[in-house]
Amino acid sequence: MSEQTLSAQGLPAARAARRSGTSGVLTALYWVTFALVLAMVSIPVIALVYGSFRTSAPGLPGEWTLRNYAGLASSGVLSSMTTTLIIGLFTSVLSIIVGTAIALILHRTDFRYSRIVMPLIGLTFYFPSFILAMAWIIVGAPGGIYNSIVDDMLGMPWLRADIYTAFGIVFVMVLHQVPFVYLTMRGPIIGMDPIFEEAANASGAKPHEVLTRITLPLLGYSVISSFILTFVMTIEQFAIPALLGIPGQVTMLATQLYLLVRFSPTDYGLAAAIGVALSLITGAAIWAQRRVTTAGRLTTVTGKAGRMKAIPLGRWRWAANLLCFGFVFLGLVMPMVILLYTSVLKWFTVNPFEGMYTLRNYVFIWESGSTLRSFTNTLIVSGVGAAAGVLLGLLCCYFTLRLRPRGYRTLDFLVSLPFGVPGVVLGLGLLWAYAYLPLPLYGTLTLMIVAFVTRFLPYATETIGGQMVQIDKSLEEAAWVNGATRIKGVTKILLPLVSPSLQGAYFLLFMAFFREISSAILIYSVNTSVISISIWSFFEQANWGLASALAVVATLIIFIAMALIMRLVPTARRG
Amino acid sequence: MSISIENLTKRYGALTVVHGISFTVAKGEFMSLLGPSGCGKTTTLRCIAGLEDADGGVIRIGEGIVSAPEQGVVVPVHERQIGMVFQSYAIWPHMTVAGNVGFPLAIRKVSAADVEKQVDEALEIVGMRHLRERHPSQLSGGQQQRVALARAIVGRPQVLLFDEPLSNLDAKLREGTRAEIKRLQRELDVATVYVTHDQEEALSMSDRVIVMDGGRITQAGVPKELYRRPANRFVADFVGRASFIDIMRVNGAGWATTGGTKLRLDDAGAPPAERYQAMLRPESVDICGGSASAQADDAVNVLHGHVVESHYLGAYTEYHVEASGSRVKVHSRDDFDVGTEVTLRFAPEFCRLVALSGEAR
Numbered sequence: 001m002s003e004q005t006l007s008a009q010g011l012p013a014a015r016a017a018r019r020s021g022t023s024g025v026l027t028a029l030y031w032v033t034f035a036l037v038l039a040m041v042s043i044p045v046i047a048l049v050y051g052s053f054r055t056s057a058p059g060l061p062g063e064w065t066l067r068n069y070a071g072l073a074s075s076g077v078l079s080s081m082t083t084t085l086i087i088g089l090f091t092s093v094l095s096i097i098v099g100t101a102i103a104l105i106l107h108r109t110d111f112r113y114s115r116i117v118m119p120l121i122g123l124t125f126y127f128p129s130f131i132l133a134m135a136w137i138i139v140g141a142p143g144g145i146y147n148s149i150v151d152d153m154l155g156m157p158w159l160r161a162d163i164y165t166a167f168g169i170v171f172v173m174v175l176h177q178v179p180f181v182y183l184t185m186r187g188p189i190i191g192m193d194p195i196f197e198e199a200a201n202a203s204g205a206k207p208h209e210v211l212t213r214i215t216l217p218l219l220g221y222s223v224i225s226s227f228i229l230t231f232v233m234t235i236e237q238f239a240i241p242a243l244l245g246i247p248g249q250v251t252m253l254a255t256q257l258y259l260l261v262r263f264s265p266t267d268y269g270l271a272a273a274i275g276v277a278l279s280l281i282t283g284a285a286i287w288a289q290r291r292v293t294t295a296g297r298l299t300t301v302t303g304k305a306g307r308m309k310a311i312p313l314g315r316w317r318w319a320a321n322l323l324c325f326g327f328v329f330l331g332l333v334m335p336m337v338i339l340l341y342t343s344v345l346k347w348f349t350v351n352p353f354e355g356m357y358t359l360r361n362y363v364f365i366w367e368s369g370s371t372l373r374s375f376t377n378t379l380i381v382s383g384v385g386a387a388a389g390v391l392l393g394l395l396c397c398y399f400t401l402r403l404r405p406r407g408y409r410t411l412d413f414l415v416s417l418p419f420g421v422p423g424v425v426l427g428l429g430l431l432w433a434y435a436y437l438p439l440p441l442y443g444t445l446t447l448m449i450v451a452f453v454t455r456f457l458p459y460a461t462e463t464i465g466g467q468m469v470q471i472d473k474s475l476e477e478a479a480w481v482n483g484a485t486r487i488k489g490v491t492k493i494l495l496p497l498v499s500p501s502l503q504g505a506y507f508l509l510f511m512a513f514f515r516e517i518s519s520a521i522l523i524y525s526v527n528t529s530v531i532s533i534s535i536w537s538f539f540e541q542a543n544w545g546l547a548s549a550l551a552v553v554a555t556l557i558i559f560i561a562m563a564l565i566m567r568l569v570p571t572a573r574r575g
Numbered sequence: 576m577s578i579s580i581e582n583l584t585k586r587y588g589a590l591t592v593v594h595g596i597s598f599t600v601a602k603g604e605f606m607s608l609l610g611p612s613g614c615g616k617t618t619t620l621r622c623i624a625g626l627e628d629a630d631g632g633v634i635r636i637g638e639g640i641v642s643a644p645e646q647g648v649v650v651p652v653h654e655r656q657i658g659m660v661f662q663s664y665a666i667w668p669h670m671t672v673a674g675n676v677g678f679p680l681a682i683r684k685v686s687a688a689d690v691e692k693q694v695d696e697a698l699e700i701v702g703m704r705h706l707r708e709r710h711p712s713q714l715s716g717g718q719q720q721r722v723a724l725a726r727a728i729v730g731r732p733q734v735l736l737f738d739e740p741l742s743n744l745d746a747k748l749r750e751g752t753r754a755e756i757k758r759l760q761r762e763l764d765v766a767t768v769y770v771t772h773d774q775e776e777a778l779s780m781s782d783r784v785i786v787m788d789g790g791r792i793t794q795a796g797v798p799k800e801l802y803r804r805p806a807n808r809f810v811a812d813f814v815g816r817a818s819f820i821d822i823m824r825v826n827g828a829g830w831a832t833t834g835g836t837k838l839r840l841d842d843a844g845a846p847p848a849e850r851y852q853a854m855l856r857p858e859s860v861d862i863c864g865g866s867a868s869a870q871a872d873d874a875v876n877v878l879h880g881h882v883v884e885s886h887y888l889g890a891y892t893e894y895h896v897e898a899s900g901s902r903v904k905v906h907s908r909d910d911f912d913v914g915t916e917v918t919l920r921f922a923p924e925f926c927r928l929v930a931l932s933g934e935a936r
Contacts, residue, residue, distance in 0.1 A: 193663070193665075195661050195663055195665040196665055196667055198626050198652075198661070198665065199659070199661055199665035199667070199726075200667070200678065200682075201625075201626070201652040201653050202624055202625075202626070202652055202653075202655075202657055202658075202659040202736075203653075203678050203679035203682060203726065203730070204653045204654075204656070204679050204682050204683050204730065205653055205678070205682045206651075206653050207653075209682055213678075213682075214667060217669045218667070218668070218669060220669070309626065309627065309628070
């Protein structure tokens with residue numbers, strides 16, 4: 001070491017120089033990151049809270065008031081609050097049951113088609129909710145395919161069903177949420193040491209007794225955690241309740257907020273108050289979920305997973321097949337087929353033999369400047385935005401997990417905050433904020449990127465942080481001992497080791513941005529429309545053919561990107 | 576109840592991990608399966624338990640066949656009435672100590688009062704009764720081990736199976752638990768199969784030991800025989816410490832080292848092989864200082880050499896002595912410097928002829 005040769009007076013000076021030399025850059029970077037995250041998270045939140053105490057629309061002169069909070073107690077808001085909670089509860093319970101059952105079937109039994117079903121459920125996870133809802137409207141609307149078949153063709157009107165109901169919302173939401181439950185339960189199920197089940201088996205417990213008395217209790221905390229997250233995602237879900245609920249007048253809080261802003265008589269103040277209330281509910285739920293996961297670290301996960309003998313399905317094989325393939329059919333295959341079918345019809349008809357087929361919808365996409373622009377907008381927002389999100393996520397992870405300078409806990413809290421803010425509420429907050437701020441962001445793609453990055457920053461930090469905590473600090477320390485500076489330690493050791501998670505996070509954000517609609521719906525303008533908004537608008541104009549064609553193209557892009565990245569980045573497979 | 580195994584075969588895909596082995600464990604007998612990792616001992620145990628499906632052969636517990644895949648008989652694990660202790664204990668973290676121990680009874684629909692009573696008895700036996708309401712996370716490794724033991728014996732199983740139960744305990748605790756398992760097994764008087772890679776454990780606890788290597792039985796016997804008369808070099812090496820001297824036949828019946836020193840040794844019942852070695856246990860070799868000149872040239876079982884390594888181990892010192900072209904390990908309480916000329920002597924009964932492994936199995 002060169003320091004050993006230094007004189008006694010020279011030594012402290014050298015040390016001080018070294019400290020300021022390397023961490024000076026890092027300190028500056030830390031405060032920039034901190035300020036950026038603080039601004040991104042707090043501006044919409046503060047603006048939202050501000051708006052909830054104002055009498056007027058954003059940007060207009062108004063007065064302070066408590067009227068908006070009094071409005072929360074009105075019968076209309078109360079009833080949509082009840083609807084929201086009931087739909088959220090039912091959806092979560094059903095999703096948990098179906099998702100956990102599928103995960104157990106795929107990873108614990110001798111189910112024969114795991115290799116087919118697993119990637120299909122992965123695809124379903126990336127199937128955008130508003131496209132799923134559109135497909136099911138085409139099927140289940142009063143004039144839709146299902147009702148035409150049972151009524152006109154089969155003559156059994158008592159079988160008629162209406163998708164524009166609370167039941168319909170729950171049904172489509174379960175289809176949308178099951179892959180999430182599956183993906184969150186898969187890890188704990190695969191990682192669980194089979195020895196606990198083997199011990200029960202050896203103690204004389206039959207397979208179903210092992211399941212109910214050992215497996216499920218041991219998964220308990222994971223189930224509760226997944227349940228709460230599903231509940232949060234359900235009550236903040238915007239597209240499904242908007243598409244299905246608005247025609248059927250089943251109003252959830254997120255849709256009520258949207259209606260109050262978009263349709264007259266508008267009431268931005270009440271909308272903001274609803275946003276605050278909704279955020280408090282989701283925030284509380286996520287706080288509870290965090291408590292459960294920290295309390296529930298049972299020592300069930302060891303390195304020896306995977307030796308377990310598969311549980312024979314026996315005479316229940318048909319039920320397992322029906323559940324897995326039935327779900328994939330209803331959640332992915334049939335909606336895709338329906339959209340494909342609708343997209344090539346000149347005029348919508350239920351009977352494929354009476355249809356007049358055309359490719360004009362696809363030609364229109366190609367020829368319409370605005371549609372093409374929404375495509376390029378989406379690619380810019382997803383591509384650039386995901387890169388920005390990954391960079392910011394990486395910085396946050398490094399500071400909160402490694403460097404831990406003053407205030408890192410605050411940064412950690414700020415980063416996790418968007419988890420609790422529903423997308424449409426975030427959009428409303430930004431709407432309020434940029435009506436006052438002197439920044440020329442309103443109506444730009446930059447604002448769209450800011451909104452998306454803010455909303456999905458926790459995705460990036462969870463993915464990157466998950467890998468970073470697994471990398472032993474001594475690897476960096478060894479680099480320092482061998483003469484590397486802090487920054488060199490990061491670039492030469494830490495970054496190469498976390499790079500799989502960076503790729504994974506980029507992939508995750510790209511996908512999320514590509515299909516995001518809820519935080520965009522209130523802040524888009526004609527020039528910054530993205531694909532999801534275009535599909536939404538065409539569908540609202542009852543142009544099912546064009547909406548379907550666009551949805552088919554968008555879905556194909558998502559699936560192709562997913563297939564490509566799965567091939568290129570092995571870590572992305574964990575979803 | 577006894578356990579009998581005939582021609583047990585287990586494959587994973589194209590890889591055969593157990594090659595048609597056979598053995599029996601009598602009622603009350605303590606049998607160890609000893610071998611290096613990957614030798615098939617744990618797989619054999621899991622086949623007996625039913626946690627793995629055997630691919631061939633017959634496993635009987637008592638009179639009943641529990642596994643005979645060729646005849647299509649496979650009794651599921653939960654009907655085999657076994658008690659089993661796992662390497663990582665497998666104490667269910669969501670149940671109390673009493674819940675864990677009572678599980679085998681509760682699952683067999685024993686009445687709640689009887690469960691209580693038998694759980695208390697089992698916990699009393701392992702000295703854990705005062706901790707019955709604790710949760711596993713509040714227990715030390717040794718205590719978890721005892722709970723696992725109590726759970727294995729509570730249902731009065733027909734057979735006891737142990738899968739390296741002591742390998743996660745520290746050395747002190749291991750010795751105590753060894754004695755306790757042995758005592759319990761005597762009291763219960765059930766056929767016991769104990770899997771371990773620790774030769775001390777196998778030798779000290781077992782009535783008989785089976786040494787396995789590469790999915791086959793290399794040798795089966797009582798501990799003393801295994802230690803004193805290993806069937807081949809693998810067993811000699813794996814069970815205890817040993818040195819080997821290359822030897823050759825002289826005058827038809829006698830033996831000598833390659834250096835010409837005559838040897839008298841124990842060659843009773845050694846299998847035929849092309850090459851042989853003489854095995855010496857380090858504690859059976861006497862070492863004394865002094866050069867060769869004092870000894871007559873035709874002395875038998877006397878080797879001359881010099882110390883090349885010395886490892887002080889407290890109770891004794893292990894010396895590696897270069898003698899007659901081989902390295903001989905010797906344990907002694909005397910002090911010698913590295914380089915000292917020494918003379919080694921050993922009795923014929925502690926010098927065992929071994930066939931080179933791989934050439935006679």
